[in-house]
Amino acid sequence: MLTVKVRKDDPADLFEQVAMELRRAIAEGEAKPGERLPPAKDLAAVLGVNTNTVLRALRLLRDEGILEFRRGRGISVVGIPERGQVIKQARELVHYARTHGVRVDELIEIIRNAD
Known part of the structure; x- marks a missing residue:
């Protein structure tokens, strides 16, 4: 499992915090290109946030070219944050x-x- 965390007292939106933490984890090699991420509901449970918050962060990273969604195969890392x-x-x-x-x-x- 990735080591990601959010701070509910942080003024940044939760989905942005989740996206930032996932970018950091990928940049630091906790998840490498080709690896799959845990399901959004599992990430949400670990972070203590709504699944929709995690999904919004994941979509943002997909739009940035960092993640790829594949039906039946989950979410994979395909790029690096840079x-x-x-x-x-x-x-x-x-x-x-x-x-x-x-x-x-x-x-x-x-x-x-x-x-």
Whole structure:
């Protein structure tokens, strides 16, 4: 079992604390790419939080490219937090570009020329 913990007196949302703890555990090698995580209900029981809180954190890490959900096979680690941060920043950049009238193909060209 991973060593993750949350503090209910912490001002950060519980799902963000769970996601942060899972990122830390993965970064420190407690769970390596290719390994499966315990079921969300087991993580929730250990942490003393609602299963939906854990599921929200897991979905966040999936969206960051750190976890992969497979029906019938559970949740596996597929990336490392550093890559997840790059993906998160890229999504934020795409959103920022769109709000300022820059298309994705234009943004790609800007990135290619930024080197």
